Amino acid sequence: MTPSARVQAAIEILDLVIEAARSNGAPADRIIADWFRARRFAGSKDRRAVRELTYRAIRACGEVPETGRAAMLRVAQENPDIAELFDGSRHAPAAISADEPVAARGAAPYWLMMRLANSGIDAEAAAHMLDRAPLDIRLNTLKGTPDDLPEGAEKTQAVNGWRYPPDTRIEPTEAYASGAIEVQDTGSQLTCEVVAAAPGETVVDLCAGAGGKTLALAASMANTGRLIACDSDRTRLSRLAPRAERAGTLPIETLLLNPGKEPAGLSGLVGAADAVLVDAPCSGTGTWRRNPEARWRLTDTQILRYAATQARLLDIAASLVKPDGRLVFVTCSLLDAEGADQAEGFLARNPGWQAEAIALPAGTPRGAGLRLSPGQDGTDGFFVARFKRL
Numbered sequence: 001m002t003p004s005a006r007v008q009a010a011i012e013i014l015d016l017v018i019e020a021a022r023s024n025g026a027p028a029d030r031i032i033a034d035w036f037r038a039r040r041f042a043g044s045k046d047r048r049a050v051r052e053l054t055y056r057a058i059r060a061c062g063e064v065p066e067t068g069r070a071a072m073l074r075v076a077q078e079n080p081d082i083a084e085l086f087d088g089s090r091h092a093p094a095a096i097s098a099d100e101p102v103a104a105r106g107a108a109p110y111w112l113m114m115r116l117a118n119s120g121i122d123a124e125a126a127a128h129m130l131d132r133a134p135l136d137i138r139l140n141t142l143k144g145t146p147d148d149l150p151e152g153a154e155k156t157q158a159v160n161g162w163r164y165p166p167d168t169r170i171e172p173t174e175a176y177a178s179g180a181i182e183v184q185d186t187g188s189q190l191t192c193e194v195v196a197a198a199p200g201e202t203v204v205d206l207c208a209g210a211g212g213k214t215l216a217l218a219a220s221m222a223n224t225g226r227l228i229a230c231d232s233d234r235t236r237l238s239r240l241a242p243r244a245e246r247a248g249t250l251p252i253e254t255l256l257l258n259p260g261k262e263p264a265g266l267s268g269l270v271g272a273a274d275a276v277l278v279d280a281p282c283s284g285t286g287t288w289r290r291n292p293e294a295r296w297r298l299t300d301t302q303i304l305r306y307a308a309t310q311a312r313l314l315d316i317a318a319s320l321v322k323p324d325g326r327l328v329f330v331t332c333s334l335l336d337a338e339g340a341d342q343a344e345g346f347l348a349r350n351p352g353w354q355a356e357a358i359a360l361p362a363g364t365p366r367g368a369g370l371r372l373s374p375g376q377d378g379t380d381g382f383f384v385a386r387f388k389r390l
């Protein structure tokens with residue numbers, strides 16, 4: 001493909017991404033993969049270049065753009081080398097006319113910028129939420145040592161965290177194949193450190209998904225004790241077993257929960273856990289670095305729904321904690337509705353509990369917890385709070 005044809009391809013893909021954002025359709029990654037599946041003539045360099053152009057345009061536009069062309073014109077307006085490629089030649093985008101619409105630059109839709117501002121995230125901090133994320137890995141101490149790390153790693157703030165440049169391909173390495181390393185954002189690793197899961201303990205990961213944090217908890221427990229991974233999504237939870245095997249963890253118990261009827265599924269664990277992690281479902285505003293088009297899809301109603309689920313899961317989780325145990329609440333969001341307000345709400349509803357100070361080498365205190373942010377900490381955005389009984 002010529003450079004101009006790549007720009008036109010990105011415009012066509014952006015039209016599909018915009019349509020999908022409006023109709024809750026497929027994510028951008030899938031749209032890009034499908035687009036190329038139907039165009040076998042494109043080589044790997046073409047794919048990389050088109051993908052890069054598409055994401056550049058997605059990152060540049062805060063509001064959902066009218067069209068893919070308007071989105072790419074935003075990039076062109078700031079990059080003369082791309083503007084030049086709008087030359088009207090075969091397979092190229094038509095020449096730019098002076099009066100055509102150009103999407104506005106921005107970090108997020110206006111209503112979300114307001115919500116972020118009310119949560120203490122100013123425009124500069126919001127812009128960092130769209131930075132390109134590096135590749136962070138966690139050294140799996142059950143399987144490897146720093147000597148096993150592929151070359152070029154830089155240490156991060158997490159105890160076992162290491163960093164490579166964005167787009168590093170780690171999967172083909174021996175360290176990855178052997179389970180000595182796991183791909184995991186440093187912020188995510190740090191929230192696991194707050195759980196401080198220790199050998200011999202009983203630990204419940206209430207919203208384990210495919211087990212990203214569960215595996216870190218298993219390593220922290222040095223594979224001794226009881227670890228129970230719960231989730232309401234059967235498919236996600238089923239991905240944990242092969243990952244755990246590769247990582248060499250202790251056998252992890254899994255518990256599929258029925259949404260709305262979680263207490264019934266958890267009845268055998270009431271008062272049994274030294275630590276419960278609630279890595280609650282949330283809007284994911286802290287993960288826009290990896291998933292920038294998510295900000296075009298989010299609605300206020302969804303945030304309210306997530307917040308209600310978070311409060312419910314926190315209260316359920318509290319019932320599982322032993323009298324001297326701890327409860328850790330995490331969301332990958334920078335919105336107070338899913339962070340500081342949740343912690344405050346939990347303490348108001350549960351007067352027998354108090355928040356504990358969190359000592360991490362990163363993050364900023366926010367309400368009763370701590371917030372990690374892309375701008376300040378170079379991690380995905382997270383809120384984490386730790387509670388214990390009075």
Ligand SMILES: C[S@@+](CC[C@H](N)C(=O)[O-])C[C@H]1O[C@@H](n2cnc3c(N)ncnc32)[C@H](O)[C@@H]1O
Binds near residue numbers: 207213
């Ligand atoms: C932020 S994700 C968890 C990510 C995971 N802990 C990790 O580190 O990879 C939130 C999870 O909560 C799960 N979830 C949603 N509603 C739930 C419920 N009522 N009970 C338990 N899990 C739920 C979702 O299926 C999703 O996997």
